[in-house]
Amino acid sequence: xxxxxxxxxxxxxxxxxxxxxxxxxxxxxxxxxxxxxxxxxxxxxxxxxxxxxxxxxxxxxxxxxxxxxxxxxxxxxxxxxxxxxxxxxxxxxxxxxxxxxxxxxxxxxxxxxxxxxxxxxxxxxxxxxxxxxxxxxxxxxxxxxxxxxxxxxxxxxxxxxxxxxxxxxxxxxxxxxxxxxxxxxxxxxxxxxxxxxxxxxxxxxxxxxxxxxxxxxxxxxxxxxxxxxxxxxxxxxxxxxxxxxxxxxxxxxxxxxxxxxxxxxxxxxxxxxxxxxxxxxxxxxxxxxxxxxxxxxxxxxxxxxxxxxxxxxxxxxxxxxxxxxxxxxxxxxxxxxxxxxxxxxxxxxxxxxxxxxxxxxxxxxxxxxxxxxxxxxxxxxxxx
Numbered sequence: 001x002x003x004x005x006x007x008x009x010x011x012x013x014x015x016x017x018x019x020x021x022x023x024x025x026x027x028x029x030x031x032x033x034x035x036x037x038x039x040x041x042x043x044x045x046x047x048x049x050x051x052x053x054x055x056x057x058x059x060x061x062x063x064x065x066x067x068x069x070x071x072x073x074x075x076x077x078x079x080x081x082x083x084x085x086x087x088x089x090x091x092x093x094x095x096x097x098x099x100x101x102x103x104x105x106x107x108x109x110x111x112x113x114x115x116x117x118x119x120x121x122x123x124x125x126x127x128x129x130x131x132x133x134x135x136x137x138x139x140x141x142x143x144x145x146x147x148x149x150x151x152x153x154x155x156x157x158x159x160x161x162x163x164x165x166x167x168x169x170x171x172x173x174x175x176x177x178x179x180x181x182x183x184x185x186x187x188x189x190x191x192x193x194x195x196x197x198x199x200x201x202x203x204x205x206x207x208x209x210x211x212x213x214x215x216x217x218x219x220x221x222x223x224x225x226x227x228x229x230x231x232x233x234x235x236x237x238x239x240x241x242x243x244x245x246x247x248x249x250x251x252x253x254x255x256x257x258x259x260x261x262x263x264x265x266x267x268x269x270x271x272x273x274x275x276x277x278x279x280x281x282x283x284x285x286x287x288x289x290x291x292x293x294x295x296x297x298x299x300x301x302x303x304x305x306x307x308x309x310x311x312x313x314x315x316x317x318x319x320x321x322x323x324x325x326x327x328x329x330x331x332x333x334x335x336x337x338x339x340x341x342x343x344x345x346x347x348x349x350x351x352x353x354x355x356x357x358x359x360x361x362x363x364x365x366x367x368x369x370x371x372x373x374x375x376x377x378x379x380x381x382x383x384x
Contacts, residue, residue, distance in 0.1 A: 008041040017054070018325050037331060041067060141298075152247075182194060188371050208355070221359055224237070238260070
């Protein structure tokens with residue numbers, strides 16, 4: 001029997017459009033016959049006309065309500081789960097609004113601005129018996145799942161190091177100035193929360209998530225931030241994570257592993273956009289290496305390179321069914337969790353979202369990066 005999930009879309013920007021276009025793809029094209037999706041409402045905080053135009057532009061079939069406020073969206077009885085596509089700065093307030101209205105929530109990454117906010121979201125969801133998930137779409141790609149399985153199966157032995165780089169060479173002064181969300185502190189701008197989270201995602205899903213939950217331990221953190229001179233947001237950040245574990249056996253000889261997570265807006269991990277510079281992700285074990293190619297948030301292939309004498313290199317390529325972007329896989333996960341009565345996803349559990357938020361809090365503390373008090377606040381409701 002097919003489970004239908006009814007979505008409300010909060011915000012009408014580019015990421016919302018990408019997500020909805022994927023939702024509208026036929027699940028059969030990705031061999032998903034057990035779930036289906038329907039967009040029943042869209043809200044813009046600026047005007048109903050903008051929500052109407054979004055519905056028209058994206059081609060959402062009727063019936064789909066258009067609202068001029070998020071309060072109207074979460075009050076709609078035809079909305080089962082809210083997808084939050086607002087800036088990072090507003091995630092806490094928006095997610096609380098949806099949860100307090102009794103709606104399940106899929107909230108874009110970064111989950112919140114700080115871990116204190118994220119903890120309250122999780123506590124609220126638990127108290128109200130509602131599903132909540134940080135929308136780290138990359139985790140639900142078949143490629144990512146296969147890479148995690150290879151690590152757990154010991155394909156490259158005991159894994160001790162991961163190098164991950166999510167960087168784009170832009171001209172921030174001319175492209176973004178000081179108001180764009182990418183650099184605006186009022187919107188929690190900067191590369192850490194926007195791009196660096198993908199580098200952290202690869203470090204965590206390789207070195208942390210591949211262990212049994214009772215063996216996962218938070219890392220110690222050393223980091224450096226280079227501020228963007230026009231706003232003070234971070235334009236380049238490097239994080240060294242030292243885990244008191246290794247994976248998949250976690251010992252017995254060397255119980256440690258390291259992750260290097262990098263992100264920058266001035267240099268690119270793939271400058272010619274042809275992959276000439278090599279893989280942005282390298283997962284290194286004592287019996288070989290897994291290299292991941294493509295955009296770190298939307299990878300397209302991986303390569304397994306065994307240590308000399310232990311086998312031949314092999315490469316696996318992936319495509320996106322129905323010419324999608326890959327966001328439908330996280331939506332399918334939400335649908336299955338709702339069908340099965342789960343409050344969180346095993347692929348992105350609350351505990352792991354909180355540990356990663358703690359890492360980003362510490363990186364900001366070490367780099368002296370603070371956002372305005374209003375968006376760091378745990379007070380709810382608070383008009384931003």
